Amino acid sequence: MNSSENKRDWESHPPLIAPGYKSTIYRGPSQPLIEVPELMKPGTGPIFGMESVSPLDHDLTKNGIKNGEPLGERIVVSGRVLNQNGQPLKNTLIEVWQANAAGRYVHKRDQHHAPLDPNFFGAGRCVTNDKGVFKFYTIKPGAYPWGNHPNAWRPNHIHFSVFGPNIGTRLVTQMYFPGDPLLDHDPIYLAVPEKSRERLISTFDLDLTEEGFALGYQFDIVLRGNHSTPFENE
Amino acid sequence: MNKLGQTPSQTIGPYFAYGLTPEQYKFDHKSLATPFLLDVKHNSKDLILLKGRVFDLHGAPVDDAMIEIWQVDQEGVFRTEPHEGFISIGRMGTGTVEGNLYEFTTCIPAPEKPGLAPAINMIVFMRGLLSHVYTRVYFDNLHMQGAQETVFFDF
Ligand SMILES: [Fe+2]
Numbered sequence: 001m002n003s004s005e006n007k008r009d010w011e012s013h014p015p016l017i018a019p020g021y022k023s024t025i026y027r028g029p030s031q032p033l034i035e036v037p038e039l040m041k042p043g044t045g046p047i048f049g050m051e052s053v054s055p056l057d058h059d060l061t062k063n064g065i066k067n068g069e070p071l072g073e074r075i076v077v078s079g080r081v082l083n084q085n086g087q088p089l090k091n092t093l094i095e096v097w098q099a100n101a102a103g104r105y106v107h108k109r110d111q112h113h114a115p116l117d118p119n120f121f122g123a124g125r126c127v128t129n130d131k132g133v134f135k136f137y138t139i140k141p142g143a144y145p146w147g148n149h150p151n152a153w154r155p156n157h158i159h160f161s162v163f164g165p166n167i168g169t170r171l172v173t174q175m176y177f178p179g180d181p182l183l184d185h186d187p188i189y190l191a192v193p194e195k196s197r198e199r200l201i202s203t204f205d206l207d208l209t210e211e212g213f214a215l216g217y218q219f220d221i222v223l224r225g226n227h228s229t230p231f232e233n234e
Numbered sequence: 235m236n237k238l239g240q241t242p243s244q245t246i247g248p249y250f251a252y253g254l255t256p257e258q259y260k261f262d263h264k265s266l267a268t269p270f271l272l273d274v275k276h277n278s279k280d281l282i283l284l285k286g287r288v289f290d291l292h293g294a295p296v297d298d299a300m301i302e303i304w305q306v307d308q309e310g311v312f313r314t315e316p317h318e319g320f321i322s323i324g325r326m327g328t329g330t331v332e333g334n335l336y337e338f339t340t341c342i343p344a345p346e347k348p349g350l351a352p353a354i355n356m357i358v359f360m361r362g363l364l365s366h367v368y369t370r371v372y373f374d375n376l377h378m379q380g381a382q383e384t385v386f387f388d389f
Pocket of ligand 1 (some may be wrong): 099154
């Protein structure tokens with residue numbers, strides 16, 4: 001393993017303390033991280049593949065249905081998970097969670113007085129295919145207020161958790177939507193170094209859009225390193 | 235080939251529980267990773283409980299962190315599927331146990347290399363953390379002699 005290619009690139013990732021996002025001030029480590037060559041032996045990981053997901057896990061428009069269809073704008077989100085050489089990462093688990101169309105999470109702690117949707121749960125997962133491609137159906141999430149500063153609103157976003165081949169490729173991030181005016185006011189998005197921010201914005205894709213059914217958004221994910229076939233030895 | 239830029243990290247936020255740790259938080263959704271790496275019914279003699287808390291700058295325990303642990307088994311193998319009651323990744327949020335503990339049922343792994351002390355790799359995700367951080371947990375058993383001999387001091 002070429003360790004220099006596998007480092008986290010801090011020109012791409014937000015810093016641990018970004019004062020515009022207030023809770024980083026008391027929750028982000030203040031001391032520099034200590035560099036180690038590897039945390040685990042090359043080839044250790046990951047764990048989840050095709051067998052982890054159930055048939056409706058990739059369809060958030062259906063996996064929470066109680067007595068009808070969820071409200072809001074149906075969308076389909078697809079993309080590739082790649083290494084930094086552009087090679088696809090197959091059989092890698094992606095977990096997503098999000099607010100409903102009104103900007104409300106199912107989470108018990110979310111007290112935003114927007115309605116819950118009895119037919120929308122808001123969590124799902126999928127696994128990339130042999131070409132590194134994932135795809136899921138959902139409802140476009142609404143913006144929601146938060147307490148960071150006066151009149152603070154999070155832009156529309158979908159939370160992503162991605163594994164990749166090893167502990168170093170682990171990634172938790174958020175996917176945003178093109179043209180969202182709240183992005184320019186969001187300290188979580190703005191904490192990402194400027195040249196890398198746009199990687200978090202999905203692109204509207206008419207080819208992916210399903211006629212009469214759902215708008216398509218494309219979102220590629222690049223994980224650190226150059227491992228191309230994480231499961232070849234299995 | 236052109237080197238692509240890494241997709242930036244973003245915080246896990248306060249509302250991950252129903253998506254990432256649903257069973258622990260009593261949501262009706264299957265958990266893929268749980269606090270139980272070692273199945274007690276299968277193997278209880280090697281069981282350890284790994285408990286701890288996450289504190290912020292003010293010393294307040296964090297009640298919305300998510301901890302993942304990644305470790306090899308006692309033979310030094312990373313188990314991607316349950317093997318003799320053991321699986322290599324655990325996950326737990328700090329919002330359900332009194333005192334905001336995380337609490338993993340697992341075993342002490344084999345050392346990564348001969349001569350190294352055994353350790354469990356830990357990843358911390360939480361609201362207020364824009365990029366996750368990694369750390370390692372070592373164990374305080376004393377080895378008087380041998381490959382894992384404890385370091386003792388003289389002064
Ligand atoms: Fe969110």
